[in-house]
Amino acid sequence: MSDRVTVAKTYKLYLGGAFPRSESGRTYPVTDARGKFLANAAQASRKDLREAVGAARKGFGKWSGATAYNRGQVLYRVAEVLEGRREQFAAEVAASEGVPQKRAQSLVDTAIDRWVWYAGWTDKIATVLGAANPVAGPYFSFSVPEPTGVVGVLAPQRSSLLGLVSVLAPALAAGCAAVVVTSQNRPLPAITLSEVLATSDVPAGVVNLLTGHTAELAPWLATHADVNALDLTGAPPELRTDLERAAAGTVKRVLRTPAEEPDWTARPDIARLRAVLETKTVWHPMGA
Template sequence: MSDNRVTVAKTYKLYVGGAFPRSESGRSYQVTDHKGGFLANAAQASRKDARDAVSAARKAFPGWSGATAYNRGQVLYRVAELMEGRREQFVAEVAGAEGVAIKRAQSIVDAAIDRWVWYAGWTDKIATVLGAANPVAGPYFCFTVPEPTGVVAVLAPQDSSLLGLVSVLAPVIATGSTCVVVSSQERPLPAITLSEVLATSDVPGGVVNMLTGRTTELAPWLASHADVNALDLTGSPDSLRADLERAASGTVKRVLRAGGDQDWARQPDIGRLRAYLEAKTVWHPMGV
């Protein structure tokens, strides 16, 4: 066998509606490792791709939000199981993307898997923690229950290609919302592999839609899209955040602001779960 064979370069696609379409624009861009070495080609999503992803997320929302919290927990746990089976691939991709030693990459991947398990455990507990039976002066029962927000646009962290991504993605779907995620622009390979995991897991198509490409190009369209209910600005450039917030205000979106440098390795709290829930209060007459 010749030692001079040419390696077949991989060209990855988007993940929209449970399928892997090419960008409608036909564009792609080179993905390199931390030393500048070529790794693969990734699809460069366009405005049309973002609209298609929002449509897929909206279509999937009734079924996903209507599933029992226990079932959603099982689905998230299944994602962790499948990631465990592809652990070595994730380790290699994180090491190449972030320029860390293999041992450090292993700890990052393990933390990302554990994070899926952590959020899986919260799915059927969050209603108890955030819900309430409210005392009222009258012959009524008054309950407050949390309900999912809807379609969430997530700008994933640029510096943390896997652990940061999981930390902003898992709480969205754990609470019953669906999402459109714009992955790290320069480090998209772990996100693409996660898309392949999601496609072979029990997560219904359209619940998670993963776009690769330029955050500065896609974010304004998602911020102004009337069918997006919430926007996570974690991975947006500092120079763009004010404009994105103004665009989001036009359709009264929830906006989750990024709080400086994030320590993704730190144990999460329920703040991100709360961010994607609406409080619904119901009054019911006693004896009826």
């Protein structure tokens, strides 16, 4: 009796709430930290990225138009589903990052806690970052934070789950939609996160996850006119200046980060929320 041939898993993209193949049909092998083959991942193309941006733009209206309380409840639901699959995430983080199982479990727990932390901010953003401005005249002046729109995220390359959550969750908490280019060599936790998002209450198109070559996809994301902000966290250091220059052509907000990834286990702050928010000032006459 011959040995059974293992059927390799080929993962797809996550676009508009669905899981399509790359339009190019390309895939690439994903290995663990020791070089052992794990699965095949879809290699996204420029057309896939355009489809992702279009889906994000459609999803943005519904997401940004929801109440802050509702967005918080949806993000809490994502955390609940993450908690239910923590063992799977721990196994994938351990394989992808080459860390012991106990360390991987700690990283997953921190990622879940990080998601809950940002979920709790949804209905506090206006209070903390908004203002009633003192003016000399018969009117009121208010400053109100609003989501900037579609955010392009180049996910951290080394921190496959915690780093990804740390850059994605604040964009969603602020009311933005996101197009994420996952870690090129460690995409499996991001793929599993897309399954979590698809089975939670996040509206279709609010999050779109592309696997593939970061250096190939990043320039197209930087120049796309319908992307309003760009997070360079996972950008190759040699491309950062060119990406900033390209993003300036469509007047994008650009979130700069150090070439070396930060310590994602450190206490989070609201800097990433501020980076994807714009302040609208409203003047209102008294007595009207």
